[in-house]
Amino acid sequence: MRSSQTSIPPKKNCFLTVLFLFLSTSSAQNVLRRGSSLSVEDDSDILTSPDKTFSCGFYGTGQNAYWFSIWFTNSKDRTVVWMANRDRPANGRGSRVSLRRDGAMVLTDVDGSIIWETNTTSTDVGRAELLDTGNLVLKDPGGKILWQSFDFPTDTLLPNQLFTKRTKLVARLHSGSYASGYFSFFFDNDNVLRLIYDGPDISSIYWPNPDFDVFRNGRTNYNSSRTAVFDEMGHFISSDQLQFSAPDTDLLRIKRRLTMDHDGNLRLYSLNNETGLWVISWQALSQLCNVHGICGINSICVNTPDPKCSCPPGYEITEPGNWNKGCKPMFNSTLSQSQQVKFVLLPHVDFWGFDLNFSASTTFDSCMKLCLGDYRCKAFSYRLDGGGRCFTKGVLFNGYQSPSFPGNIYLRLPVSFETSQLGILNGTDLICQSAESETTIGSPSMYNFNTKRTRWVYFYSFASAIGFIEILFVVSGWWFLFRKRGSPNLAEDGYHLVLSPFRRFTYTELKKATNNFKEELGRGGSGAVYKGILTDERVVAVKRLENMYQGEDVFWAEVSTIGKINHMNLVRMWGFCSEGKHRLLVYEYMEYQSLDKHLFSPTFLEWKDRFKAALGIAKGLAYLHHECLEWVMHCDVKPGNILLDSEFEPKIADFGLAKLSQRGDNSSDFSQIRGTKGYMAPEWATNLPITAKVDVYSYGVVVLEIVKGIPLSNWVIEGREEHDESDLTRFVRVVKRKIQCGETSWIEEIVDPRLNGQFSRSQATTIVELGMSCVEEDRNKRPTMDSVVQALLECLDES
Incomplete structure (x- = not known):
């Protein structure tokens, strides 16, 4: 073999050596073999998925803190989607990740101490592999998955990553930290998906609306499978009947993620491939002041319209620049019954929970006396809706101000305390302000913390591109992709993804479905409604709009916003048509017609x-x-x-x-x-x-x-x-x-x-x-x- 090598000319030998090294590197860059390791000091020690979407290796912050992580390769900020032991970073020198001979993958610090390891000791693990889905898996020689990162999410869920009763998404502590924070997304014991603030002082569920029961929130707790998932197109479905979709579901090859953000909101993101920036395509809460614990104790969240934290009269911020600590009273907080007090009006303000007492159909004076008679009462809420309702408050948590709130807070203060600005809330920015440049789709009520500019151009460029794509090829291509690739994890768990039927129809399709608009169901100021039957045998109501002059991109933007609205007391829109002068909307058919x-x-x-x-x-x-x-x-x-x-x-x-x-x-x-x-x-x-x-x-x-x-x-x-x-x-x-x-x-x-x-x-x-x-x-x-x-x-x- 040596003689055959020496017979190769020098230049050709050099070329083959380089080619061999290139091929061996490219073929192995998404695989770590048993007995091998990745070093924190070698920037080239990175696993990359075959389609180059994801990278896996050491992720640093510039403060000698490194985490073994998986991130989006082409996003501008290299967005992290998974971390191994996020609460303990590794040293920038001497740390490494090894796939040991005993089958365990182990992260060790510079002193040799173990930071994290998999539970695969004494197994036949042959290699670690980073898949195109962003899933890091450990496989045996036969290709069977023995461990996967998808089973241990941090704050992000990826398409086709199953979310179960054994998993939860935990937000980062704040924008500059990867440590575990106080906000979580999880399946509760009653089988319902919820958001919770679990802080050092209180624990409080804030989504879905805690004032309503399960069914009033459009959920069900009868399905105990506790399973949720979303696909590449942005369709999310859960066993508790939570469903939502991204507005750009017609676009192929869009990278997505569902993230529990550090500000307490759950958001679905789509990646703009041209800019590398993320676009918010859905979020659980449109008003961040509905997030419990966002401003700390004794403080009030005010939408101005960006959310700001404020201290009420008589209180001051506990730790300037850190609203997690909330506000502290500027007086002796223990007010005795003999001490003279006054009540300061805070209009349209409420503090959620921590009620000492509740009275219905009571007078304002009776409510005030109820608070005066209890030394624990720090304020009382009086609402005019429902005939006068009174709530006395023992703790001032989860405060917010909203013009739509039908009541006021009356804050209890000593008479001797001087208040120069009664009832005025001058807030300051949240400490959890995002440092990332983010854009929202079709939602002026959502907040862009880092910038005041809303970059609609990304959204409209997406929408315009769709106008030039034949819808039949899009739908056919998506169907083929889903059927071919599927998700082995979903099949193994017996969970079938039910996709949102919202889509774009052609005028020819709807003309055929309505038999050339033959059966008119009704007519109004915006146009006539016709009965139709789609190719999948669904009976629909097709509304032909009149006097609609918007361009295709603007009409698409508005309809996509309406199409993702889902409530049991709103007629569901299945899709739309926008071709030339034709503007049509496709709704579910209601057999009992109008009231x-x-x-x-x-x-x-x-x-x-x-x-x-x-x-x-x-x-x-x-x-x-x-x-x-x-x-x-x-x-x-x-x-x-x-x-x-x-x-x-x-x-x-x-x-x-x-x-x-x-x-x-x-x-x-x-x-x-x-x-x-x-x-x-x-x-x-x-x-x-x-x-x-x-x-x-x-x-x-x-x-x-x-x-x-x-x-x-x-x-x-x-x-x-x-x-x-x-x-x-x-x-x-x-x-x-x-x-x-x-x-x-x-x-x-x-x-x-x-x-x-x-x-x-x-x-x-x-x-x-x-x-x-x-x-x-x-x-x-x-x-x-x-x-x-x-x-x-x-x-x-x-x-």
Whole structure:
């Protein structure tokens, strides 16, 4: 063999040597063989996935702190997705990761101490391999996986990485640290996915809404498998029925990650390959002040609109620059009953939890006396919704200020304490401010902490590119990719991924599905609705929009935002079409059609279905106004836009059409009147700025009609023109007079007589009182939809 080598010419021998070294390096760069190691001092000791998406090796911060990690190779900041023992970094000299002869992978520090190791001792591990999925696996000689990093996530979940009851995502402590923080994403004991703040002082679950039960949050706790996953297209599904999708699901080869961020929010990211920056495509909370523990004890989170932490009057920051420590009182915090005190009003402020006492239907004075009589009481919350509700507070945690909160906090302070700025919250930036440059898709209500610039150009460039891609090839290519590659882990666990059906249709598809738009279901101001049957045999309602002049990219941006909104009381959008002048929306088909066809017809609704309708409509509007990624005003709430499913559960249709009709104005003003006469709020005609309170007004008309059983939106003339008034105005006037006169049977006199007295008096009274408050001419006197939901829930079980 030596003689054959010596016969090779020198130049050719050098070329073959270099080629051999190159091939051996490239073929082995994603594999670490048994008995080999990676050194922290050798920058070339890195494993790279075959498609070059992920790298694995030592990741340093420049402070002689290194972690054995996996990161995205092509992201601008080399985003880390996994770490071995994140709470103990290794030294920059002498540390190494070894795949030992006994089968264990071990991370050792410079002094030889073990920082981390796998539980594969005495196994037949032959090699470590970094896969294209970002999964670091240990395999035996036959290729069987004996250990994988996917089973031990840190703060990030990758596509096709199974999330189970045995795993959780734990956020970083703050943007400059990789240590474990206080926020976690996990399966709770009741089988529901939750976000929790588990800090040194308190533990508090804050998502989904802790004020609601499992089913009111759109989840279920009946499935004990506790499994969740998302795919390469950005579709997430969980055994508790949590589902969401990225808006750019039509784009192939987009790298994604689901990360529990250090600010307490769970976000789905998409990577812009051109810039290497991450784009937020979904997040659990649209308002960061809903994150518990974000500002520390005694402090208040204020959206301005970026979240800022503030100390209330009488308190000062405990550790300047670190809001995790919260605020401390500037007086003796133990106030005796004999000490004179005063209460400082903090409007629209609340501290969640830690209630010493709760009283319903009580007066303000009684609430104040309740707090005065308890030396532990630091403040009391008084809410006008639901007839006056009182909460006395023993600890001031999870404080937030929101214009939509229907109550105030009254802070207890010594009389001797001077307060120069009563009730004024001047916040400062959160300590958990992100140092990373991030962009949001289609969501002006979300926060970009590092920069005020929202780089829409990335999103629009994505959308424009889709306009030039044949949708058939996209769908076919995705189907082939998913079917071919699949996920062996999912198959082994018997978990089947249910994909979101939201997609882009061609005009030809919808024309065929509707039999050339033959069967018209209804017609409104925005266009006609036709019944259709898709190729997968789903029955759908296809709405052909009229007077829609947006370009393809703008229309796509708006529809994608509406399409990812998912609530049990909102009609689900399956997809859309945007070709040339054609703009169509594809919705789920509701077999029982609209509320007006049942409410104002001989086949009237029973009371339980009427109350279900009032509550369901309120929930849907509350979600649009307060909870979804981009706040949406409906602007045309009426019985004709409330559809009923087979269980008579109401679903609001046509939400978001106001945005589709009006684009390009950053304010909440609209240039032309929208809605249906009789359901329109007075501000439409008085040129006042349009807010979500227009929907509150329309809701009030609808629920009063639900009780009365006849339309109240018609106009009538009583003799002379100056006495013109609507049925609604006359109804409210008559009811108020009956109440003021002390008539005890007023509710029986106004409820639909077709019910023959078969209704809940307390529920009907609550609905009428709420309805009349909703149709107040002064919009500032109208309640928020959140408070309406709460008031209705309080009488849910009454009959």
